[in-house]
Amino acid sequence: MIEETMTPQERVQAAINLEVPDRVPVLPMQTYYFACRHKGLDGYQMVKERERALQAHLEVYDELGGFDGQVIPGISFIFPPRISGIIAEPLYKVPGVDLPRDSILQHDEREILLPEDYDLIADLGWNAFAEKYYSKFNPRPAQKILEWGERQTARYIADIRVWNEHGVPVYKGGEVFSPLMFFSMFRTLQQFTFDLYRRPDRVQAAMDALVEDFIQDAIEEVKLTGRTWVMLVLERGGCFYYPLEIFERFEWKYMKKMAEAWVKQGITPLLHLDQDWTLNLPYFRDLPKGCICEFDSCTDIFKAKEILGGKQCIMGDVRASLQTHGTPEEVEEYCTQLIDVVGKGGGFILSSGCYVPVDAKFENVTAMIHRAKTHAPAQ
């Protein structure tokens, strides 16, 4: 074991500050589903039996030997107290309700917004549009939606408290989608792609009108939760999906604006960069210092180190399938490589690539955590 001279928060903050911590911090992302499955809960129980699930989550954290905190404390959402913030969360299919009982929550991507909604959002802004047209997203009465949102946020805050009482810091205090990700989810990938080619000016006008409301949503969420990280959900603006000219116009300018606004407020933007962003990496050098670029194993993280080293904190990226179908030796070997190359000189948080999969092998998650605690970057 490497001698620890920092608290988990100090260690993680050192990585964000691009300094060299006492050891590489390790933050497996979202261990809730994995922990619940490990304790024998099915998908339905994970969603519906919150107390039991939380207990399982805590127990598995201890059995793993602990790590440097929970990015996400459970599966509740955080919402600002208004309908626009609540309905901006995409729809889910729920195990035991819409899916087989032993599956996991999956996004339910549907065409909720129509092309004419770009114009309405451009005219009204997102909040006013949502107040007027929320039933497109959710047919329940507004009061019911608000009450549901309030319950979610209260649960999220309660989960933070439980973890803190357990001696574990929680980092994420807010979450929003980038405008591109938002429209892609609510128009569907296919329709949104058509929009980018057929009506780009209208899409851009809607994004211009919406981005400030999303920035403020996150700031309010941070105030409510007292946690200073905001997860900016990105996936569909990167080079897996679109050429750089589309990225520049419809993703980059907004993600930069959001990150800059949040960093000014003392918030840490956690850029949740699912899928491949390798060609987009040079742009991220111009993000304000204090962001975390979190990769899921589709982006070349070693290339990210070359390009972003000394500029941005990098987090990732033990591939989900390595956690489920690799051996502990293979996980250790990959983590060693990550620590040696990406961890060299600081600015790195070891993590799962996206969430820890529900069916990850316990010994593989243990191997990831253990490697961070025992292996120092080669100098």
Added chain:
Amino acid sequence: MSELVDAIANIKEDEVLRMVRHRLEVGEEPIALLEECRAGMGIVGERFEKGEYFLGELIMSGEIFKQAMSFIEPKLTGDVRSETIGHVIMGTVKGDIHGIGKDIVTGLLRMSGFEVFDLGVDVAPEAFVEKLVESGAPILGMSALITPSFESMKNTVTAIEKRGIRDRVKVIIGGGIVIEQVKRYVGADAFTRDGAEGVKICKEFIRKANK
């Protein structure tokens, strides 16, 4: 390269549709237009393979082709199907409702001359087996985004074995999270995280089968 081929290859929707309508109105042979549209799509596929195009261009070119066909197809007479280089069954496996990866490979396979039977998402092992038997297709492509789907892939391969057709079917699995260990676990013949590479592997399957 004709103007129409160029317009499709460069994702110019309005130009493609204007040209198709005009050339049909002046009495050009629809089969010639069809071949030009296919040639344009072939260039899109090549550019994707070289990394010059991305998923967005694939989606949009597919839509343009579909629209062009809505004008051309009613004018076609007789059997105008092009020679296919092989048949592939594609689907996202049971328990997984994500279709993006499957759609990419399906589109690329079609651009490369394969005939693809796309069974959609959340496809049960029995449905894959039935389609393999009915169509006689020699290749099965299964896609997944989430790790629990690997079990469904394995179950599908087992079902193919039980049906006694495993020796005539090549199985390829794909998705951003798939690795060699998963291929071995599932009992597949190949895996890929890259759609263009998936097409190459399918071509290789066909080449070896035709030897």
